[in-house]
Amino acid sequence: MAAAPRYKRILLKLSGEALQGAQGYGVDAEVLRTIAEEVKDVVALGVEVALVIGGGNIFRGLSAAASGMDRASADYMGMLATVMNSLALQDALEQRGVYTRVMSAIEMKEVAEPYIRRRATRHLEKGRVVIFAAGTGNPYFTTDTAAALRAMEVHADVLMKATKVDGVYDKDPHKHKDAVRYARLTYLDVLARGLNVMDSTAISLCKENSLPILVFNMLGRDNIRRVVCGEELGTLVCA
Ligand code: UDP
Numbered sequence: 291m292a293a294a295p296r297y298k299r300i301l302l303k304l305s306g307e308a309l310q311g312a313q314g315y316g317v318d319a320e321v322l323r324t325i326a327e328e329v330k331d332v333v334a335l336g337v338e339v340a341l342v343i344g345g346g347n348i349f350r351g352l353s354a355a356a357s358g359m360d361r362a363s364a365d366y367m368g369m370l371a372t373v374m375n376s377l378a379l380q381d382a383l384e385q386r387g388v389y390t391r392v393m394s395a396i397e398m399k400e401v402a403e404p405y406i407r408r409r410a411t412r413h414l415e416k417g418r419v420v421i422f423a424a425g426t427g428n429p430y431f432t433t434d435t436a437a438a439l440r441a442m443e444v445h446a447d448v449l450m451k452a453t454k455v456d457g458v459y460d461k462d463p464h465k466h467k468d469a470v471r472y473a474r475l476t477y478l479d480v481l482a483r484g485l486n487v488m489d490s491t492a493i494s495l496c497k498e499n500s501l502p503i504l505v506f507n508m509l510g511r512d513n514i515r516r517v518v519c520g521e522e523l524g525t526l527v528c529a
Pocket of ligand 1: 367
């Protein structure tokens with residue numbers, strides 16, 4: 291018998307880079323398919339799923355600002371990039387029969403619903419996957435912070451941060467063979483040691499509101515479902 295889910299409502303944060311696959315830019319159709327199928331499997335377990343996708347595969351505000359662009363303008367471009375990724379994932383999910391809603395923090399009613407917290411909660415209750423697009427709607431923030439914020443607003447049980455490594459290590463596991471993975475960390479460990487989990491604004495927000503963060507590797511087949519069902523694959527960050 292398949293394991294029962296540990297969480298009733300999750301917020302899954304995917305980086306934009308996760309969508310680009312090996313091509314190094316944009317959205318890789320194969321990666322999109324895999325993610326959509328894995329999300330579909332989790333929805334089939336009765337778990338309510340909210341998603342936040344980054345935009346780093348298309349545009350990063352900070353990099354553009356470093357080359358001389360006004361930071362706020364660059365960040366708005368970054369937020370628009372997350373809308374493109376959100377629409378791509380919505381399409382992939384709906385092609386697999388998963389009902390979804392994209393809710394944008396920047397109003398663009400022709401392509402997405404405006405973000406309204408109560409409406410988002412209602413969609414989740416009805417079993418629709420809600421994709422939160424355009425980050426927080428504010429420059430100088432990241433989609434990690436948007437993920438923490440939305441997770442709290444819709445009372446998700448956990449913020450699942452999908453990465454390319456299977457958790458948080460004491461040093462870069464790609465460079466050091468003796469790198470050790472932490473099974474569990476406190477928010478303070480992450481902040482004090484400057485561990486690469488999410489930016490400090492996002493971590494602080496989770497800490498102040500006791501929202502657990504699960505960092506796991508999304509590249510393993512079926513990992514999203516396995517983590518949702520309680521397998522200890524990555525690193526849990528909590529109080
Ligand atoms: N961004 C922003 N405010 C937000 C979320 C995102 O200004 O609330 C911009 C910012 O420029 C960022 C870009 O959108 O660089 C893409 O998001 P992010 O870098 O977090 O994506 P990821 O690294 O997860 O792909």
